[in-house]
Amino acid sequence: MWRVVLASLILVAAGLTAAAVDKMRFWNLTAETIDELYLAPAGTDQWGSNQCLNDNDKSVDADERLDLKDVKPGKYDVKLVDSKGRHCLVKDVDVKAGGKYAFSIAEKQLTGCTQ
Amino acid sequence: MRRNLLVLAGGSAALLGAVGSIRPAAAETIYVTNEKGNTVSVIDGQTLEVTKTIPVGERPRGFVMSHDYKTLYICASDSDEIEAIDLDSDKVSSLVSISDPERVDISPDGKFLFASNEDDNMVSIVDIQGQRIVDQIPVGVEPEGMGVSPDGKYVVNTSETTNMAHVIDIAQKKIVANVLVDPRPRVAVWKKDGAQFWVSSEIGGTVSVVDAATFKVLKKISFAVQGLNQEAIQGEGIAFTPDEKTAFVALGPANRVAVVDAQTYEVKDYILVGQRVWNITMDSSGARLYSANGLSNDVTVIDVASMQPIKSIPVGEEPWGAAVRP
Numbered sequence: 001m002w003r004v005v006l007a008s009l010i011l012v013a014a015g016l017t018a019a020a021v022d023k024m025r026f027w028n029l030t031a032e033t034i035d036e037l038y039l040a041p042a043g044t045d046q047w048g049s050n051q052c053l054n055d056n057d058k059s060v061d062a063d064e065r066l067d068l069k070d071v072k073p074g075k076y077d078v079k080l081v082d083s084k085g086r087h088c089l090v091k092d093v094d095v096k097a098g099g100k101y102a103f104s105i106a107e108k109q110l111t112g113c114t115q
Numbered sequence: 116m117r118r119n120l121l122v123l124a125g126g127s128a129a130l131l132g133a134v135g136s137i138r139p140a141a142a143e144t145i146y147v148t149n150e151k152g153n154t155v156s157v158i159d160g161q162t163l164e165v166t167k168t169i170p171v172g173e174r175p176r177g178f179v180m181s182h183d184y185k186t187l188y189i190c191a192s193d194s195d196e197i198e199a200i201d202l203d204s205d206k207v208s209s210l211v212s213i214s215d216p217e218r219v220d221i222s223p224d225g226k227f228l229f230a231s232n233e234d235d236n237m238v239s240i241v242d243i244q245g246q247r248i249v250d251q252i253p254v255g256v257e258p259e260g261m262g263v264s265p266d267g268k269y270v271v272n273t274s275e276t277t278n279m280a281h282v283i284d285i286a287q288k289k290i291v292a293n294v295l296v297d298p299r300p301r302v303a304v305w306k307k308d309g310a311q312f313w314v315s316s317e318i319g320g321t322v323s324v325v326d327a328a329t330f331k332v333l334k335k336i337s338f339a340v341q342g343l344n345q346e347a348i349q350g351e352g353i354a355f356t357p358d359e360k361t362a363f364v365a366l367g368p369a370n371r372v373a374v375v376d377a378q379t380y381e382v383k384d385y386i387l388v389g390q391r392v393w394n395i396t397m398d399s400s401g402a403r404l405y406s407a408n409g410l411s412n413d414v415t416v417i418d419v420a421s422m423q424p425i426k427s428i429p430v431g432e433e434p435w436g437a438a439v440r441p
Contacts, residue, residue, distance in 0.1 A: 029151065029433065031368055031390070031391055031410055032368070056256070056276050057276070061299070061317070061318070062367075062368070062391065062409075063150075063393075063409065063433075083346060099193075100173065100174070100192075100193035101193075104151075107410055
């Protein structure tokens with residue numbers, strides 16, 4: 001009996017893990033397609049890889065979502081380059097697990113951009 | 116070509132209230148899904164003011180009205196369900212649990228819903244009375260647009276990444292044609308006689324007119340707005356006047372709605388609206404067109420007779436589309 005219970009628990013745990021991984025996504029609420037997206041723990045220069053490479057067309061269109069890889073919940077600085085050529089930095093972004101998306105960036109947050 | 120008389124700062128339609136007189140409309144009600152706000156804004160068609168805001172599930176996007184106009188079915192994408200709003204009581208209930216529904220259409224007999232499941236690459240058929248999924252048909256990657264033919268024989272689904280319009284035979288529950296269209300197709304809308312369906316393409320910035328007898332593209336309609344590069348011109352929502360002589364096409368970040376002669380396919384005009392116009396809806400009389408503007412968080416009301424925007428109505432966060440109840 002205990003084997004059945006243990007197996008069930010493992011399956012449930014695996015399901016929860018998979019679900020949590022599935023839900024680490026970025027939601028592009030800016031006006032533009034984003035071609036490059038990097039995250040670093042807030043206040044550091046430890047930039048990760050370009051998350052846009054996870055997408056089929058290597059970019060994330062406005063209102064689309066992007067699967068994040070190797071990103072854990074926490075506070076991050078986010079650097080992006082969009083189709084208009086804007087280079088933007090958004091600081092202290094909360095990246096959360098457990099929801100349908102981990103974080104979003106809206107147009108009004110893009111105050112620190114250079115071209 | 117008619118020239119718009121309005122000059123709107125920053126593409127915003129905020130100044131529209133100052134323009135012209137607003138024609139009185141029938142006592143219609145407009146329902147706007149706000150995909151970030153998780154609400155539906157209710158607009159009185161006579162005063163053109165928001166009268167109430169209905170909380171709904173997460174990320175409300177596509178919707179369809181029941182044929183008796185008593186129920187609005189909405190895709191609450193992040194809640195993984197289709198919800199039903201009783202439009203007399205504004206009561207919201209879950210109709211069916213379903214993975215990431217994005218858009219939905221209804222069968223001519225009003226018994227079934229057809230929904231795209233963006234994450235699962237499926238089209239689901241929902242028995243409304245039984246509140247259950249009765250069939251699922253695999254389609255392309257990131258399915259979105261849903262359009263049921265007027266005779267109920269076909270449903271067309273667009274897949275954003277596969278760049279196709281999939282024609283599904285509803286009785287056979289299988290794809291009978293794949294129509295290649297321009298990149299990132301969004302919306303599929305049938306003409307009333309069932310002879311054509313029109314498909315918009317976001318990245319392509321075009322509309323493909325598809326012959327429903329041969330499933331071949333008859334015509335690709337392109338758009339050009341002076342002062343804007345082509346990347347800013349994206350095909351999104353499509354609506355026809357009741358006589359179907361004129362079509363309107365939302366152009367996304369171009370902040371404009373194109374006016375198209377639906378017989379010659381000539382683009383006649385561009386109407387300036389709010390920012391990143393997404394989906395558009397014609398009222399049943401053909402007097403007004405409503406555009407949901409995702410970035411400016413408003414709805415632009417266009418007077419069809421004059422082809423002029425007459426009012427901008429602030430709604431919730433990230434409005435996605437508008438449904439009209441006569």
